[in-house]
Amino acid sequence: TVGWLIDTTFLRGIDIESAKTMHLVTWWLHAILVAGFFATIPVNRFLHVITGPMNIATRPERPMGELVPLKMETVEETGLIGVGQIGDFNQQQLLSLDACMECGRCEDVCPATASGKPLSPKFIVTDLRGVMAHGGELHGVAINPDTLWSCTMCQACVQECPVLIGHVDLIGDMRRYLVGEGKLSGPPARSLQQIGNQGNPYGRPNGERLAWAEGLEVPTVESNPDFEYLFWVGCAASFDPRAQKVARATAQLLQQAGVNFAVLGKEETCTGDPARRIGDEFLFQERATTNVATLGRRQVKKIVTACPHCQNTLKNEYPQFGGEYEVQHHSTLLAELIEAGRLTNAAANEGEPITLHDPCYLARVNGIVDAPRAVLGAEKDEQYREMPRCGKKTFCCGAGGGRMWFEEPPAQRVSTLRAQEAIATGAKTLATGCPFCLNMMSDGMAGTEGGENVKVLDIAEVLLSRQKAQL
Ligand code: SF4
Ligand code: SF4
Ligand code: SF4
Secondary structure: OHHHHHHHOOOOOOOHHHHHHHHHHHHHHHHHHHHHHHHOHHHOOOOHHHHHHHHHHHOOOOOOOOOOOOOHHHHHHHOOOOOOOHHHOOHHHHHHHHHOOOOOHHHHHOHHHHOOOOOOHHHHHHHHHHHHHHOOOOEOOOEOHHHHHOOOOOOHHHHHOOOOOOHHHHHHHHHHHHHHOOOOOOHHHHHHHHHHHHOOOOOOOHHHOOHHHOOOOOOEOOOOOOOOEEEEOOHHHHHOHHHHHHHHHHHHHHHHOOOOEEEOHHHOOOOOHHHHHHOOHHHHHHHHHHHHHHHHHOOOOEEEEOOHHHHHHHHHHHHHHOOOOEEEEHHHHHHHHHHOOOOOOOOOOOOOOEEEOOOOOOOOOOOOOHHHHHHHOHHHOOOEEOOOOOHHHOOOOOOOOOHHHOOOOHHHOHHHHHHHHHHHOOOOEEEEOOHHHHHHHHHHHHOOOOHHHOEEEEHHHHHHHHHHHHO
């Protein structure tokens, strides 16, 4: 149609020689424009057309929840811990900076940005790209330490990025440098010190690890050496009074279902997850090596835990240290036990609406979405409500990336935003499957209008109450 229009208007009556000249001129004009476009790609905003696919093709394949280990030999050789200067990033990371098309999808889903913290994953990438192009100091000039500490490592940005940029790796590498330079202070530094000294970030004597189990006759690896499942309790459920109730509920459910399990008791220490995510790789590796030795000595093959952070580290990161286990979150084992008729999830929710906060390290990072819903019997419960951001698109509670150990002004709490979303569903119970989510969401509800009427429970507590209701 366009050709016909040009022919019947502008070109009507034109002679053959003029037509040939016009053809030549337009052909060359087109060729120069196309060549000019490609020639200026390295300096124009279409560079990502080339670098985007290159980044997708070269990005290393590994589980979303696995951070790359710092090799001690490399540290000894180079004296480098993490990334202090732009040139300390590897080639693939530098390429990824050029791949950004500035679409802002990462920023739209970032809980730190949404809660008013000084962090935008998009600006992390573009600011680093600025240093790469024009030089200059990285730490404290292009990237502020508070920006790096604001990240919950929820991986929402990584999941959304169309060119697969690894924001969490970039942030993690820069955090390692800050920790190596002794730039971490206050409560998070203290929690790392306590992981090193006492084996847990709460600073409690590790001998008190079984206090949560008082009166339950929970089997230990000593009293029941032929266990099938090791119940990895985790530091929160061992020492935090609220989370201890989740450990009790989980143990009671396992006992009621006749599962052959045992706990490590005082032989268990922190997995090292907070240390690795805050940036203390030496401490993490020391914890991982110790725990892998303990698990090997106790011939552990199957692990169940109620903490998605422990689950992620044991499953995705301990293989780096020779620890290979079948690791389950308690939601998947409990769902299997319900399916097998060894537990019941008959809705005994007193007719009250219930919703689920998907822990991001469970749903997004490890892809477990159906199991917690199966435990709650969500499919057949008319009172079950889904939040707008759910499943793999969940919204972090604010505790990840070691943020649990940072002080946070009430106005910047991610948990408040999440509590508002849960309250808007009309739910009277907010269920979750992570001791840190439980802690954060309880605080979030306490500080939010309407939250005083919403109970925050672990899925194991909901399920245990349903066993009791059936008696
Ligand atoms: S990991 Fe989460 S908190 Fe960190 S930059 Fe990405 S979206 Fe924001
Ligand atoms: S989502 Fe990826 S491409 Fe888009 S702005 Fe963020 S980093 Fe850049
Ligand atoms: S505490 Fe829960 S929601 Fe928060 S970061 Fe951890 S898994 Fe994600």
